[in-house]
Amino acid sequence: MADSGEVHSEENKVPLDKSKKRTLKTPAQRDALECFYEEHKFPTDEMKAQLAEKVGLTEKQISSWFCHRRLKDKRRDEIHVNGRQDPSSGVIQDRASGLRQDSCGSIKQGDHRNIDLREVESRGIYGRDRPAADLTYVNRGCQDPHVGDMDDTSSESSSSLQDRVFSHNSDPYEIQTSPYLTQRGAIMPKNQAGARNMGYKPSGYLKVKGEIENPAITAVKRQLGRHYREDGPPLGIEFEPLPPGAFMSQSTNPVNEQNNIGDPSQCHSLGISGFLKQPNLNTKYEAHITRMGSQDSYEEDANCYSIHSDRPERSSYRQLKQKSFHNTSNSPLGQNSYLDTYEDSAGKTPVNGSNLSRISSKHAVEEMRSDSLSKDPGYYDAKISNKKAKPWLRDNNNVAPKNAQKNENLSRPSNLIPEFSQSLDTVERGPSARVTKVDKCVTERRHKIEYHDPVRVKMRPTNEVRVANQAKIEYPQQDYLENASSTKLLLLANQIKGSSMDVPCSFSEDETAETSSSLE
DNA sequence: TTGTGTTTTATTGCCTCC
DNA sequence: GGAGGCAATAAAACACAA
Numbered sequence: 001m002a003d004s005g006e007v008h009s010e011e012n013k014v015p016l017d018k019s020k021k022r023t024l025k026t027p028a029q030r031d032a033l034e035c036f037y038e039e040h041k042f043p044t045d046e047m048k049a050q051l052a053e054k055v056g057l058t059e060k061q062i063s064s065w066f067c068h069r070r071l072k073d074k075r076r077d078e079i080h081v082n083g084r085q086d087p088s089s090g091v092i093q094d095r096a097s098g099l100r101q102d103s104c105g106s107i108k109q110g111d112h113r114n115i116d117l118r119e120v121e122s123r124g125i126y127g128r129d130r131p132a133a134d135l136t137y138v139n140r141g142c143q144d145p146h147v148g149d150m151d152d153t154s155s156e157s158s159s160s161l162q163d164r165v166f167s168h169n170s171d172p173y174e175i176q177t178s179p180y181l182t183q184r185g186a187i188m189p190k191n192q193a194g195a196r197n198m199g200y201k202p203s204g205y206l207k208v209k210g211e212i213e214n215p216a217i218t219a220v221k222r223q224l225g226r227h228y229r230e231d232g233p234p235l236g237i238e239f240e241p242l243p244p245g246a247f248m249s250q251s252t253n254p255v256n257e258q259n260n261i262g263d264p265s266q267c268h269s270l271g272i273s274g275f276l277k278q279p280n281l282n283t284k285y286e287a288h289i290t291r292m293g294s295q296d297s298y299e300e301d302a303n304c305y306s307i308h309s310d311r312p313e314r315s316s317y318r319q320l321k322q323k324s325f326h327n328t329s330n331s332p333l334g335q336n337s338y339l340d341t342y343e344d345s346a347g348k349t350p351v352n353g354s355n356l357s358r359i360s361s362k363h364a365v366e367e368m369r370s371d372s373l374s375k376d377p378g379y380y381d382a383k384i385s386n387k388k389a390k391p392w393l394r395d396n397n398n399v400a401p402k403n404a405q406k407n408e409n410l411s412r413p414s415n416l417i418p419e420f421s422q423s424l425d426t427v428e429r430g431p432s433a434r435v436t437k438v439d440k441c442v443t444e445r446r447h448k449i450e451y452h453d454p455v456r457v458k459m460r461p462t463n464e465v466r467v468a469n470q471a472k473i474e475y476p477q478q479d480y481l482e483n484a485s486s487t488k489l490l491l492l493a494n495q496i497k498g499s500s501m502d503v504p505c506s507f508s509e510d511e512t513a514e515t516s517s518s519l520e
Numbered sequence: 521t522t523g524t525g526t527t528t529t530a531t532t533g534c535c536t537c538c
Numbered sequence: 539g540g541a542g543g544c545a546a547t548a549a550a551a552c553a554c555a556a
Binding site for chain 3 (some may be wrong): 021022023024042045063067068070071074
Binding site (some may be wrong): 023024025060061064382 | 527528529530531
């Protein structure tokens with residue numbers, strides 16, 4: 001890897017035509033690209049250029065990367081639509097455990113949506129706030145041998161799916177960073193000990209899943225009116241929908257009742273109240289999530305689902321691109337659309353008239369995609385609000401006026417990217433395999449969470465409304481939103497100032513080392 | 521160490537829109 | 539016709555098991 005790293009770093013600056021040899025993006029570069037892609041599926045030329053400059057790639061590479069990235073998404077979506085297509089990919093299903101593995105022991109990217117109910121269970125219940133030590137990115141999701149007795153990598157298929165929304169409870173600032181995290185549900189034991197204190201003796205599948213998940217799994221299964229069977233049905237069967245309120249508040253949720261045993265403070269509710277009672281859930285990674293996807297940590301699931309699942313066919317898609325602009329730009333909400341936010345924050349329209357339509361259309365489509373799923377006004381408001389809370393959208397504190405001026409036509413990316421640029425420069429190509437793995441897992445995990453969580457998507461409307469209502473109750477609309485925003489801004493301002501937090505979308509090597517060492 | 525499978529990157533051609 | 543995007547393809551890089 002060292003060689004490739006050198007090669008890569010060199011070739012980043014060398015015109016591609018001079019070096020046809022394929023090079024890999026550095027983890028930081030990929031992360032930057034991924035993060036950018038999260039926000040902009042169709043970046044404008046300027047954005048590409050800016051990104052290319054910041055990341056140290058050519059615009060062509062950027063374009064190619066985005067193209068392939070979109071393709072990748074599409075393929076995933078197709079896989080989802082067409083159902084499992086594992087035979088060719090070598091994914092096997094352990095009938096006993098009901099878990100899938102690919103030939104490499106990790107869930108395949110394309111399988112993200114084909115989620116085993118058990119995965120859903122574990123994720124739905126535990127999938128929000130995993131104890132840091134237990135959910136360290138490296139160790140949980142990346143087939144790290146240190147995972148311990150969880151030698152069944154299939155367990156990662158559930159846990160890995162969670163990681164994005166899992167907390168890395170290392171950042172005390174992140175208490176309220178993501179109201180959406182709250183909405184997403186489950187409040188998990190703060191630590192593994194807490195789970196262990198529950199006194200469960202897992203067996204069979206539960207043993208495989210790990211102790212921490214067992215109570216939740218058991219509870220949900222109980223609630224579903226079914227008893228867990230170790231030799232349960234194979235994947236692909238259709239499960240009955242969850243009963244109403246299956247993931248409702250703790251008061252009515254046996255899951256919570258069960259999980260709360262022994263530690264009242266350990267609220268496992270899926271509801272917001274539970275989250276609010278559990279301030280330590282959020283972590284540095286939550287910050288990462290929040291910053292990367294901001295509110296998208298919540299919305300992305302829906303968005304990406306809509307983005308990809310509901311993606312119009314090519315022809316209609318193009319039409320959509322063209323027709324949607326006006327609708328989007330004239331947001332009935334009277335608030336800045338995503339596009340508007342972007343452009344307004346830039347202070348000017350970064351494109352000329354001829355390109356405006358096209359470019360804007362792209363954004364419009366992105367925006368439409370992103371918003372198409374959120375018809376809930378409260379949700380939208382929250383989203384808008386969180387847009388405001390996005391430091392890289394508006395916070396130029398870390399950008400000198402000069403630079404701000406320079407980047408004003410690319411305010412958000414410019415704010416985003418500089419944070420990367422440092423790391424991009426510093427992150428060596430070809431770090432330890434571990435770091436590479438981590439980065440990869442970061443990316444994969446994003447996708448796993450991002451694209452393939454049908455159950456969560458199904459659940460969302462319910463939780464969404466509930467959370468919105470809860471939020472309204474607990475915070476007056478404005479207060480709630482502003483609270484989140486100001487908190488975020490504050491936190492992120494600190495993060496930006498903090499050198500250790502300069503990499504918003506990836507774990508720094510330090511973080512990696514930190515998390516790994518924490519387990520050891 | 522090697523073979524195999526997967527993922528990622530680069531290239532090319534085609535299509536659609538302006 | 540140019541530009542942008544999609545799709546197919548090849549090949550390198552990578553991960554893993556034997």
